[in-house]
Amino acid sequence: MSRFDPSEALARLSEEYLQRAAALRRDLAREHEHDSVEQAQERQNDDVLRGLLIEAEAELRRVGLARQRLAQGRYGECQRCGEPIEEARLRAMPAAEYCLGCADQE
Known part of the structure; x- marks a missing residue:
């Protein structure tokens, strides 16, 4: 197993969440169709995108x-x-705040 570098792992994770949030913001900024049926579907999609953006921003804070x-x-x-x-937990989740025992209590 290679040596775990938390600084590198956190930098990669931060970049991933920054890119994800930027892509979601671009998608949310796009124009909607004028067709009312299409527009309703796009608004539902926007709700999902907003939820994903909230998650990406929360992970970026972590x-x-x-x-x-x-x-x-x-x-x-x-x-x-x-x-x-x-x-092993830090390798899988570099931003982990809790040990496995305490995480199970959350």
Whole structure:
């Protein structure tokens, strides 16, 4: 297994969420059809896009907080119990805030 670099993992994740949010904003800014049936479907699609944008922005904030913890030397420390978060969990979820035991309690 390769060495885990949290800074690199968080940077990649941040870029991914930034790109996703930008694409969603572009899609939401497009013009709607004038046909009322098409327009109704597009408005429903916009609701889904807005939900996805909210999720992307929330994940971007979580990544930002993880980057702050990394800068403060607290990355990988459970925000609830203070115990170390397992490396396998951090590899899978670089912005994880909680160890597996505390995450199950959420």
